Amino acid sequence: MFVLIFIPRTIFRLVLLLWYKSGIQTSPPIIPLDRSAELGGEDDSNEEQQDDTCFVGQRSGRVIRPLGSGPSPQARLWGAPSQQKKRRSSLKEKLHSKPTPLGLQETIAESVYIGRPLVHLLCLGLCGKQSWKPWLVSGVLELSSFAVLNDTKFQNRWERAEMRRRTFLLLYYLLRSPFYDKYSEEKILFLLRLLADHVPGIGLIARPLMDYLPTWQRIYFYNWG
The missing domain is CATH 1.10.287 (Helix Hairpins)
Known part of the structure; x- marks a missing residue:
């Protein structure tokens, strides 16, 4: 059953990597929708004018919007203007930034990472659940892929976050049988x-x-x- 799930997933990810040049695969692959940022993006021009009228406390640094300059209650976002702009800029960066181009070595390393679950399941079927070979083979593949990609200078913040996530996931091998x-x-x-x-x-x-x-x-x- 797991093979039926991982085969199409692996194929689709390889197509994204090799054909569409999508760069390293993130988890989750689809960026979660920030509805507050999307809603606030409709009134960007109005908010830029309203931000000029905001009051900033000298001691606390807190941003306070005057009551008269706020939008209608239906479209109002209750966060500070600077926080709203920061969320929108982060979302736009994820949606519009191009992935870092991967060379041949990096593309092979990412392909190995994508195909690792299938290799692990194949080893499980051939060697059994109590064998060390699936654990060792999967670990070698993941470490090899990580070692190559870790030397790459990624340009985007979401790519660097994905590499940090993969670093943490290496610790999960301590919790995997056998x-x-x-x-x-x-x-x-x-x-x-x-x-x-x-x-x-x-x-x-x-x-x-x-x-x-x-x-x-x-x-x-x-x-x-």
């Missing part, structure tokens, strides 16, 4: 138990996490691609 079953589980549960017994208040979080961690790990192991 490494988790053989090494991580005992140490993580011991650390959580130690914190719950000796640090006041931590037990409210650590003890439920200890109970849920084995279930979460089993579910995550089958969906990690």
